[in-house]
Amino acid sequence: MYKQIASNKRKATLFIFLFVILILALGFIFGYVTDLGYFGVGLAGIIAIGYGLIGYYSGDKFILFISGARQVTRGNARPIYNLVENLCIASGLPVPKIYVIPDLSPNAFATGRDPKHASLALTSGIIEKLEKAELEGVVAHELSHIKNFDIRLASMVVIFVGIVALLSNWLLRMSFFGRGRRRRGGGGQIGLILLLIGLALAIFSPLIARLIQFAISRKREFLADASGAMITRYPEGLARALEKISSDPTPLQRVNNTTAHLYISNPLRRQKGWLTKLYSTHPPIKERIKVLRKISENV
Secondary structure (H helix, E strand, O other), X not given: OHHHHHHHHHHHHHHHHHHHHHHHHHHHHHHHHOOOOOHHHHHHHHHHHHHHHHHHHHHHHXXXXXXXXXXXXXXXXXXXXXXHHHHHHHHOOOOOEEEEEOOOOOOEEEEEOOHHHEEEEEEHHHHHHOOHHHHHHHHHHHHHHHHOOHHHHHHHHHHHHHHHHHHHHHHHHXXXXXXXXXXHOOOHHHHHHHHHHHHHHHXXXXXXXXXXXXXXXXXXXXXXXXXXXXXXXXXXXXXXXXXXXXXXXXXXXXXXXXXXXXXXXOOOOOOXXXXXXXXXXXXOHHHHHHHHHHHHHOO
């Protein structure tokens, strides 16, 4: 378990570094094409900071709103509140705000910027369809996302993807319609090479950003599975929960590409073919269950 945790943390750091390099590269090329020079890199940084602050402080509220989540308390949802509270005591976490999504599809996610400002959302379907030990496994998984600050990382990744898409769009527009070095015919061969690089970045950066997002999400799911097993000391509970969730045919009603990676199981329709794993926001359920049962053998 500790090897899995350490490996995933290193890989997540590498992926964030790649995001930063991609954004700075787009900023540099944007500055060249528009004659802004290094100010283009500064502009990319300013945009990143602005988007980051908005996402950091308000991203969770937006996610909960578009998911149709409704907050519950001990008074109107005592059994689920007590279950979450007991696991928070075991993991040393403050009790997050608890939300229920009125949807029969079994699923769950956590969001927020840190353990003190975290929220846990469970669908009514997952509460009704799972046994207590299985639901504890799911909640422990989500609490692990909170404890490992995955919720902050997930918000940052969404912001980075948005910034890359925005800068790529601007770069494409400037390359074809803007003024600057290209229109004046300056720059020579180096200018032409940079322009071609800029066009390639503008076209492929959104795709690269999405692939990085998917890779980070997959690694954090393995990490949360291992950490959740450490909280409950019963990996089989989460393994059985994942089996039930993955085999349930009920589609989640309110979900999109922006929020899909937050859920414990990918709520979007699965694609078929050899690209499935590459473009999935989650690792294959069978692989996750296999890892959990290997952990179970050693507990």
